[in-house]
Amino acid sequence: MTRSQSVSALADGTAGGVPDYCGDPTSLCAKVYDWFGLDWLAANADALIKTPAKILLIVALAVGLRLLAHRAIRRLTDRTATGAMPTILRQRRTRPAPQADAVEHVTARRTQRAEAIGSVLRSFSSLVILGIGVVLVLGEIGVNLAPILASAGVVGVALGFGAQNLVKDFIAGIGIILEDQYGVGDVVDLGEASGTVEAVGLRITRLRDVNGVVWYVRNGEVLRVGNKSQGFAQVVIDMPVAHDTDLERCRAVMQEVADEMYAEDEWGAVLLAEPESLGVEQITAEGVFLRLVVRSTNADQWRIGRELRMRLKERFVAEGFRTPVPLLGTATGAGVGSR
Numbered sequence: 001m002t003r004s005q006s007v008s009a010l011a012d013g014t015a016g017g018v019p020d021y022c023g024d025p026t027s028l029c030a031k032v033y034d035w036f037g038l039d040w041l042a043a044n045a046d047a048l049i050k051t052p053a054k055i056l057l058i059v060a061l062a063v064g065l066r067l068l069a070h071r072a073i074r075r076l077t078d079r080t081a082t083g084a085m086p087t088i089l090r091q092r093r094t095r096p097a098p099q100a101d102a103v104e105h106v107t108a109r110r111t112q113r114a115e116a117i118g119s120v121l122r123s124f125s126s127l128v129i130l131g132i133g134v135v136l137v138l139g140e141i142g143v144n145l146a147p148i149l150a151s152a153g154v155v156g157v158a159l160g161f162g163a164q165n166l167v168k169d170f171i172a173g174i175g176i177i178l179e180d181q182y183g184v185g186d187v188v189d190l191g192e193a194s195g196t197v198e199a200v201g202l203r204i205t206r207l208r209d210v211n212g213v214v215w216y217v218r219n220g221e222v223l224r225v226g227n228k229s230q231g232f233a234q235v236v237i238d239m240p241v242a243h244d245t246d247l248e249r250c251r252a253v254m255q256e257v258a259d260e261m262y263a264e265d266e267w268g269a270v271l272l273a274e275p276e277s278l279g280v281e282q283i284t285a286e287g288v289f290l291r292l293v294v295r296s297t298n299a300d301q302w303r304i305g306r307e308l309r310m311r312l313k314e315r316f317v318a319e320g321f322r323t324p325v326p327l328l329g330t331a332t333g334a335g336v337g338s339r
Contacts, residue, residue, distance in 0.1 A: 054140050062133030069125040077118035116177045120202070166203070168220035173202035176219055182227050186298075189226035190217050232272055233301035235294040239312055240287045242322040247288060251277050253319055254292050257311050262294075267307070270300040287324025 139145055175181075177200065182188045186197045188207065195209035205217045241250055258275030261267045273295040281291035292312070296304045316323075 055137050058133055058136045058140070062129055066126055066129045069129065070122050073118050073121045073125065077114040077121075110180075113177055113180055113183065116200075117174075120174060120177075165218075165220060169203040169218050172219040172222065173200075173205075176200065176205070176222070177202075181225050182230070186227055186229040188228065190215075190222055191224065193217055194226075228301075229298040231298075233296050233298050235296055235301050235305045235308065237292045237294075237305065237308055237312065238281055238289045239292070239316070240289050240324050241316070242287050242324055245288065245321055247280060247290065249319075250316075250321055251279050251290055253315055253321075254290060254312060257315050258292055258294060258308065261308065261311065267304065270297045270304065272296060284324075286326060 135145060135148075138148070182197055182205075183200060184197055188194065188197055190205070190207070193207060193209065193215035195207040195213075195215065197205065197207045198214070199206040201219075203219060205219060205222070206214060207217065208214050239250075239254065241247075255275065255277035258277065262271050262275055271294060275292060275294045278291045278293060280288055282289040292308070294304060294308065
């Protein structure tokens with residue numbers, strides 16, 4: 001059968017003979033020859049049709065999976081950011097919206113944490129999905145993947161040894177953000193450094209101490225965290241009095257002062273529970289210490305403590321309670337010993 005006869009046969013709807021280079025009559029080469037009757041197109045069917053089609057399918061699947069993963073992560077983080085308030089942060093008594101600022105702060109912080117976690121998860125999913133897609137595409141165009149995979153293994157080992165501290169910092173940073181150990185605005189104690197957190201990154205935490213010094217702490221070096229601004233704050237006040245003081249009356253006066261402050265609208269809005277005058281906490285040679293405990297919001301614990309100490313001092317003076325006097329024998333002994 002001549003070429004013209006093959007073309008005419010194709011036009012009539014009947015297939016002619018399959019070229020020898022196609023081999024299997026059911027192959028793509030044979031089908032392309034049957035459809036178009038072009039030798040060059042049939043001979044290069046795999047390179048011109050099959051391989052590009054596979055590459056397009058891989059790219060489409062990778063893009064689709066990436067979009068689905070990002071959508072799922074975004075829905076998860078949005079649900080986390082708008083979830084129910086923890087029990088410890090809910091309003092404990094009937095007052096006209098005393099916790100509005102605290103709730104707003106916690107919600108904003110939860111949103112920031114959710115966005116940070118979502119960003120990490122989206123970057124990780126994109127890296128994995130697109131990385132697999134690139135490897136599959138390179139395999140389709142005939143690139144030998146063995147040297148690439150071997151080189152990637154060598155690079156991974158080198159990074160594991162040379163940048164292990166960096167990897168440790170990033171993993172620790174993800175854990176800090178995921179577990180909400182602390183956030184911007186919290187007062188924390190990280191061991192060598194303590195102060196107010198100004199920024200939390202995947203590698204570095206920046207905080208400022210009471211003297212205004214800025215500390216940069218690697219997340220991998222944070223072995224323990226003391227967070228003074230999480231959940232609620234406990235204001236503990238120890239008032240010293242002389243040994244001959246009426247301790248029961250003194251304890252009652254401390255309770256009265258705290259209750260009066262608790263009843264005021266200005267201070268009652270930031271006090272989360274009724275104050276407790278616990279009584280004698282410590283007895284020393286100089287005097288007796290009585291303890292008062294008040295639960296408050298995180299942001300107001302320091303000003304509440306200062307206000308309570310001032311009111312207690314004024315009331316103690318009015319009641320005639322004497323403060324302890326240092327022992328003269330101790331001071332004299334210290335002076336003699338220093339010589």
